[in-house]
Amino acid sequence: LGAPLAAAAATDLQPPPDLFDSQALDLDFWVKPRTLSVTRPASGERASVLYWKDGEVIDSAYEQLCHLLRDVNGKATAKIDPKLLEMLWSTQAFIARYGLLQPLEILSGYRSPASNARLREAGIPAARQSLHMVGKAADIRIAGLNEEVLGGLIKSFRGGGVGYYYRSGPRGGWIHADTGLERSWKG
Template identity: 75%
Template sequence: MAQLTPREAPDEDLEPPPDIFDAQSLDLEFWLKPRTIQLIRPASGEKAKLLYWKDGELIDSAYQELCYLLRDVNGKETAPIDPKLLETLWGAQAFVARYGIESPVEILSGYRTKSSNNKLIEQGIPAARQSLHMEGKAADIRIANLNEEVLGGLVRSFRQGGVGFYYRSGPRGGWIHADTGLKRTWKG
């Protein structure tokens, strides 16, 4: 069974988080409230906390900044990011915040140019030739205090697209791939 991997002791007043989160337990009110997302790009050191959705609409200035943050940091190019992907990232962060886990979403990879994607393949790094990263529909992410199994299980419970589990040992651990393509799962 998947376990949380806490890096700090939770507040004693909080109910302990479950081993597996299930977004299907959310009520409609959760999805109607304003959305503020906190992101960090370890590759560039950039951080942002942005209100990007309110009253049923994307806030264009915040959306543009999110597209920039999810850019190809190697190819230095920006592309439109699928708003459904932002919804998935925000949903995961907002859902675990209910259990006292208030960590930014680490963006390891967002949009990728074809050239950057091909370089990864040439280096033997997991990357699909027709990657949804190249369409702005995928991100490789982590959230501190959640292992890959728990975070991936939560994202999969949104039923919004594909989820890849990339298990790695070490202090940085693994990550998950989340996309807005067909519903599927895999391990890499």
């Protein structure tokens, strides 16, 4: 993976000073080591992965995150866009600054075309040309954080698309985050 991956992982995301003024003053935020803590409810996996340190992506950690964001149902793994990992880490790191230290729940990461088609056939929201199928999207939630706040934070990065999926019940809804065109929608 080496230098090309490290270059791709250099974030284009900027702290959203309109939402989190204290971050605009934290010059070390974008250069400190990056650990992404995730859970996968569908598989029962939990992990905290240090994937970026000293300005470089750690190749073995990147592979571990690709595995964690795999298609759990279709049992397929793909390369995950490093910019998506940056978006997820930035979200988690910003929220942690305010005392919410929950892992990201990854409901869906990479999806094989067959898995995406099965979702569509079952009437579950899945775009025909979903960015999940190319490793550029994740459906996430964070316990204790509502969809408006989580989606608003991700949207403020201006790094791609944000879908708000509101659901009632104990687990609530989720946010779709991707590294495609900047846009937002409610599903």
